[in-house]
């Protein structure tokens with residue numbers, strides 16, 4: 398297929414026919430038309446190269462241009478392009494087994510195509526499990542403000558960002574939200590530890606006040622990513638696990654971004670020694686090369702299904718979930734991550750990125766810097782004393798200046814709450830040392846220009 402007609406013609410067709418996610422078409426700043434990628438770098442239709450400091454949308458962990466991944470999918474497409482998982486196929490079996498190995502515990506895996514679907518499946522499994530466990534009233538799901546869990550009805554209901562929900566309410570019933578452990582914005586006079594424990598107590602209070610016998614599960618990421626890289630203390634997650642166990646509430650851990658090495662361990666929750674009942678994953682499972690997601694369920698929970706005749710089965714079908722080519726590609730992706738030691742590499746690169754960026758804490762616009770493996774958030778403020786978030790113009794201006802120097806970074810938080818002020822760095826785990834040098838030097842140059850009064854825009 399030839400995809401190389403004129404840029405202006407393509408942009409015109411883009412404007413007329415393509416509905417982009419998140420941003421409306423803006424003639425003053427039209428979308429990049431990306432044509433190629435290699436390693437951590439992408440190239441647009443005009444031949445401009447950019448270091449993709451966001452791995453696409455937190456996906457391309459193994460980097461761009463991996464021929465081996467394309468070949469794994471190609472071979473599987475020729476052998477067997479499709480068969481539903483009401484029966485079985487070899488790549489599906491092998492991948493499910495491999496994911497259990499990566500999870501370092503015994504899990505049974507249900508495949509879907511996206512992170513949202515993986516979370517929807519988790520909610521249904523949690524509710525049905527509770528019913529079949531003699532707890533028919535347990536249907537509520539608890540999550541945190543600022544967290545993102547997906548765009549479909551249930552996953553959006555669990556999402557705690559007003560900007561994503563305002564125009565679409567009312568959403569599903571039975572979802573409630575609690576305070577996230579945003580230590581930077583803790584109340585004055587409180588230590589970080591006191592605040593983390595307060596947030597955990599908030600969760601327990603919500604469960605108690607809602608009536609524990611009405612709550613099916615809690616869903617959380619190990620570290621809130623899209624809501625601004627909010628890293629909890631170990632004690633917070635210890636308490637969360639203890640609270641869930643004490644009240645008979647399942648713990649669902651969303652590893653859609655934190656999984657597959659991003660955190661410097663295979664899964665984000667491994668850093669905290671958590672033992673989740675259900676783990677959801679997507680994005681990095683295939684490094685974004687094909688759509689695939691998974692809901693891994695602890696074997697003891699799975700065994701509850703099917704124990705009551707036909708009615709006891711999980712009544713949930715996903716036509717494309719566990720597509721053989723996507724499973725074959727995912728297996729190859731995991732093999733590459735293991736072979737090249739990318740989990741360990743993420744830890745090393747993340748430590749370096751954090752250490753180098755920390756010098757920016759002296760910058761008047763930088764309120765806080767937080768990291769989790771090879772994932773970094775820099776919170777920009779207009780005033781360090783009041784912590785008033787930097788304006789959208791300032792944040793966008795810095796991102797624009799990075800882009801004009803060939804570096805793509807992200808921005809996260811919640812526009813409605815006024816906290817869309819966290820610059821986000823999530824480069825491929827396969828990045829080279831030179832790539833990290835480029836990220837740090839480019840970003841610091843842009844930040845230093847702000848000091849010299851260079852207009853932001």
Ligand code: PMP
Pocket residue numbers: 510511512513514516545546547548618622623651652653654679680
């Ligand atoms: N959970 C988290 C933590 C995510 O970041 C996302 C997507 N950004 C999702 C779920 C939803 O994934 P998808 O867009 O593949 O549906």
